[in-house]
Amino acid sequence: MRIKIFNIDLNSIKEAQKLMPKSSIRKVDLIRSNTFSEICCNNIFLKLECYQKTGSFKVRGAATMIERLSDQEKRNGVVAASAGNHAQGVAYASSMNKMACTIVMPKNASPAKIAATKSYGANVILEGNNYDESSDYAYKVARLEGKTLIPAFDHPDIIAGQGTVGLEILEDLREIDEIYVPIGGGGLIAGTAIAVKSMNPKIKVIGVESVAYPSMKQSIKMGKICNIQNGYTIADGISVKSPGRLTFELIKKYVDDVVVVDDLSIVKTMFLLMERSKIVTEPAGAASLAYIISNRQHLSKHKNIVSILSGGNVDMYLLGQVVAKGLMQTGRMIKLFIELRDRPGELKNIVDEIAKANVNIVEVVHDRLSSNISAGTAGVYLSLELENREQSHVLIKLFDKHKIKYKLIE
Structure with missing residues (x-):
């Protein structure tokens, strides 16, 4: 795998920010929520990555890596494995560069996500019964066809791109006590933590995983990469069996804590976001705010707390269930x-x-x-x-x- 940046630091994240085409990547809003501030007795700010191009922060890392490809690599095209947001991010960034893009998705991938990925011009191959099998096939395509593999999280360019979220938060709000970030493979929180800690080490950065897939939390506890074999969560965007090796090392160094949240809290939070704030998130996107709300009694009061709402690509059938269950919970x-x-x-x-x-x-x-x-x-x-x-x-x-x-x- 090609690695052009060996050191991931504040400068590499600032370089990624300069590389990102303004027409391709939005600087999404950071808003103070009166509703959630009152619920939590703190100043709660929401970073709305659910309003990003393709509906997720993932396009930041994909665009950064693709912008850094050589002319020859761009002519050869790219390949990625994903069942969701990363697929759309890579497909969109490729289309902006007029490049050939192949996305390998599991055979059971959501038809809506397949259609969305194709809409950006990608060639979608359905191969494998899960992400791991799709990923193996993507490596094979990269090797046989000379395409550059765009990984979902464990690559310096990807992490630097995701770190631009942290830069934007600090541009909009200087006085911050804590930032909560959802963790799947760890690219978003690794990049965000590097950016934030480099500019203000006093800000706490806290990762939030699903209680069904606490792979990063378990890995940090054990001091080595751990694999979570079984689990189920509606937050498929953070249901990662094993964290990245690079993200694991960075999170150990820069992140203050990793916590977990359950599906019940996520559903309630998605419902409240829709009803009170008119914001639609996917389950993984609501995970960080769900943890804050469900643990509000343990939080110190009157702090400035940022929650990154990482994505908004929710299946419409699931959204109907969330509404019904949210009504029942409330x-x-x-x-x-x-x-x-x-x-x-x-x-x-x-x-x-x-x-x-x-x-x-x-x-x-x-x-x-x-x-x-x-x-x-x-x-x-x-x-x-x-x-x-x-x-x-x-x-x-x-x-x-x-x-x-x-x-x-x-």
């Missing part, structure tokens, strides 16, 4: 199961009681045939929209008063 939707005698008027009586509580019925599923439904009865599943948790208490009191048997479904 007490504004409940699901009930009620077993009724199978005779006319029984369901109407239930509906009338729900109407008295001024509750909206979102969905009704009527079931007579399941084995858990007794003969002569009918089961009814109800999804109900509420104003708040208190309204559900009113509804339940009505059910109890009229001796309506129900079961809350979590």
Whole structure:
């Protein structure tokens, strides 16, 4: 693999910033959120990389590496393996340079992400059942066709490009106490930490991983690269089994701590971002803010805290689930199961009681045939929209008063 920058420092990140075409890379906003500041009793600032070109910070590193290619390397083209944001970043940066680009994606990659990658002019090859198998094939393509492999995170050019996020944060806000950054392979936090610590060593930089894939946290604890074999998280952008060797060394040196967050916190945060701030993120993109919110009681008060929202490329079907689960978590939707005698008027009586509580019925599923439904009865599943948790208490009191048997479904 070609490595042109052996030293990754503040100067190399500043050089990357100069290299980036202004038409290709946005300087995205750093905003103070009143909502999350009030929730966390701190000044919470959001770095909106979810509004970056291609919907993710990944294009920064890809553009930096591609800009540094020789003329011959550009003529030969590039190849990368990715199931998501890196694919789109490499494809977009290649199209800006009018270069041939091949992206290897797993066979089970999201059709939406495949279509988005193709829309930037990339030749997409579906090979392998997971990222590791796709990556092996990409190496093979690079070797046989003479293309330059653009890695997702473990390369000096990539890290320098991602580090421009840190430069921009400091350009917009000088007084900072802590910066929280999602960690997958570690390119974003490595670059950001180098930039930030080089300019102000007092600022704490904290990485956030999924509790299902704490590969960087575990590696730092053990003092060596660790591999997480099994896990599941909706935050696929940070579900990395093993961190990069280069990013591992840099994070050990520059990052103050690595913490973890669960999917439940991520879902709630995505929902709050949409409802309160009108910001759509992908699960990995919301991870750093999710950790801040879920651990707000342990934070010191009245600090300036930055959360990097790293991406916004969320699958629309998942987004629908996030909305539904977010409503349930905030007490504004409940699901009930009620077993009724199978005779006319029984369901109407239930509906009338729900109407008295001024509750909206979102969905009704009527079931007579399941084995858990007794003969002569009918089961009814109800999804109900509420104003708040208190309204559900009113509804339940009505059910109890009229001796309506129900079961809350979590």
